[in-house]
Amino acid sequence: MIFSRSGKRRHATHRPRGQRMEEAAAATVEQESALIRFDNVSKRYPGGHEGVSNISLEIAAGEMVFLTGHSGAGKSTLLRLIALLERSTRGQLHVNGRNLTRLQRRDIPYHRREVGVIFQDHCLLHDRTVFDNVALPLVVSGLSHGEVGRRVRAALDNVGLLQREKSLPITLSGGEQQRVGIARAIVSKPPLVLADEPTGNLDPELSREIMALFERFNQVGVTLLIATHDLDLVRKLGKRTLVLAQGRLVDEGLAHG
Amino acid sequence: MARMASQPSPARLGRSRRFNPRGWMTRHLQVALASLGRLARSPLASMMTLGVIGIALALPSALHLLLLNVEKMSGDWDSVASISLYLQKSIETGQAEKLAKRLEEEFGIAETQLIGRDQALAEFRAMSGFSEALGSLSDNPLPAVIIVRPAPGDESPAALERLSGRLGALPEVEIAQLDLQWVQRFHAITQIAGRTVWVLATLLGMAVVLTVFNTIRLEIQARQQEIEISKLIGATDAFIRRPFLYSGFWYGVLGGLLCWLLVSLSLWLLHAPVARLAGLYESGFALSGMSLYALLWLLCASTLLGLTGSWIAVGRHLRRIDPS
Incomplete structure (x- = not known):
């Protein structure tokens, strides 16, 4: 695994705008190593409140990174900026070799398809079966029926819910519902998965299971960015951890157990 | 997920994927x-x-x-668009027949119907209920009438009016009467x-x-x-x-x-x-x-x-x- 902590490097590799397309096509080494790059990114809401202020960071492809901080520190905002659920108001944000600050409205859905998002409250459709919930990203992308079935079962098998495919989410436990949400996030094999407090409502035992699942995804090359305030769990895993406070990046390093 | 996630190629967005008409139809x-x-x-x-x-x-x-x-x-009411020509009383039935023929030839009229003076009197006697009063008359007071049906295509109010004017100007005709108001209304x-x-x-x-x-x-x-x-x-x-x-x-x-x-x-x-x-x-x-x-x-x-x-x-x- 590559640990990219090269915040200082970005000034040296600053590029003029005109070259953006060529560089994107050429896929430079620098871009391959940094899947996510924030350059002085701020998000200011109408009314003046800043969700995140002046954030600069890089996350390399294949990393598994934790994002911690108190409630309201800007963890969710940061994730939402990456998935383009919100747009930054200042700075440059590159994800997957794409400049999100310049992405047009009609291109947003195609970006979201390449980022799997796991929400704390699962965001499942309660009138659809587990299978249909997990299939949604593939249906949205217009995959054929057979391909959808194959991939959904593979994803459900991954999270250990294959035998519950016909159940309605409401009949599942909290941990199982979260795993359905995870299956939905990975079913389209996105290179990047974001998780916002994925263990927020789960007991320690279930939390450990979920984290083990994430580690397995990471081992097959998925880049993960996980927001959590479960510091014990983060320390045990010993991964790179970003600490946010009042919208600013205050600490960055390996968390030690 | 068992496979390695594919490396993203940065310039490509899903939008540029090739259009597949069959899949599109199915969806x-x-x-x-x-x-x-x-x-x-x-x-x-x-x-x-x-x-x-x-x-x-x-x-x-x-x-x-x-x-x-x-x-x-x-x-169905084609008869609405017809012109009644009341001839001069001096015109006898034979002359009226000739006139009717002439009209058909010269004015491009689809059909004419002649009601001779005697016939007109007989009809009037039968329908009006004035038979006794009519009997006291020494002379037949009714003129011969030619009912003209214009050729199809000439049935617009303006065309009818023009035709009626021309027919009314003939010396044999006393009055050309076109019941146009009703048609117009x-x-x-x-x-x-x-x-x-x-x-x-x-x-x-x-x-x-x-x-x-x-x-x-x-x-x-x-x-x-x-x-x-x-x-x-x-x-x-x-x-x-x-x-x-x-x-x-x-x-x-x-x-x-x-x-x-x-x-x-x-x-x-x-x-x-x-x-x-x-x-x-x-x-x-x-x-x-x-x-x-x-x-x-x-x-x-x-x-x-x-x-x-x-x-x-x-x-x-x-x-x-x-x-x-």
Whole structure:
């Protein structure tokens, strides 16, 4: 695994705008190593409140990174900026070799398809079966029926819910519902998965299971960015951890157990 | 997930993926059927919406049909467009016959009918009830009359007036009488009726758009969560719009069919009384129903109205959960 902590490097590799397309096509080494790059990114809401202020960071492809901080520190905002659920108001944000600050409205859905998002409250459709919930990203992308079935079962098998495919989410436990949400996030094999407090409502035992699942995804090359305030769990895993406070990046390093 | 996640190629967005017409058709068919299924799952609500659409469309359709029938009926009254030439009393029957022949040749007249002086007197005697008073007259007071039917295509009020003027100028003719006022009034009335049908159709068409708009708006509200989640995981606007547009489409098509059913039923109910009335007038007139062409027209219009309503509803709600 590559640990990219090269915040200082970005000034040296600053590029003029005109070259953006060529560089994107050429896929430079620098871009391959940094899947996510924030350059002085701020998000200011109408009314003046800043969700995140002046954030600069890089996350390399294949990393598994934790994002911690108190409630309201800007963890969710940061994730939402990456998935383009919100747009930054200042700075440059590159994800997957794409400049999100310049992405047009009609291109947003195609970006979201390449980022799997796991929400704390699962965001499942309660009138659809587990299978249909997990299939949604593939249906949205217009995959054929057979391909959808194959991939959904593979994803459900991954999270250990294959035998519950016909159940309605409401009949599942909290941990199982979260795993359905995870299956939905990975079913389209996105290179990047974001998780916002994925263990927020789960007991320690279930939390450990979920984290083990994430580690397995990471081992097959998925880049993960996980927001959590479960510091014990983060320390045990010993991964790179970003600490946010009042919208600013205050600490960055390996968390030690 | 057992496989390594594919490395992203930065310049490529899913949008540039090759267009596959077969997959596109399949998806549309699926969505269309799913939307139809959704209507079927709440039959009472759907029937109420369809009822409103059907009745709103049936009113102008039925009036239009009625108007067509009235025009058809008036087409049977060709005699309306005829000119009566009252000849000078000095003209005898033989001369009148020659004149009638001449008229047919020279003025391009379809048909002439001569009523000689004696015949006119006999008819008048039989019909007026003045037979005794007429008997006391030493002389026949009635002139010979030639009834002229203009050639088809010359039946417009202006052409009739011109022809009447020319015939009236002939030396043998004392008066040329054209009963044009009645024709003109009838024309004016049918024109007003036609215009009324269009105004009504426009207003009720707007009512259909509003009905569909409101129905789709409620459906969007009920499926708000589904729309939001679909957007979060990368559904395009077109993808989200599609099921609602198909709902509007079905409302239009089914509402149009219901309208046709209602109109046909009304005609069927009117059929017997109309036949009785026509019998009293010794006419073979029968109400004609909606032609296939008119039905197609109706379906196209109702589909368009349904689509318009749903399009407006979806357009207003789509942008709500976009990042700004």
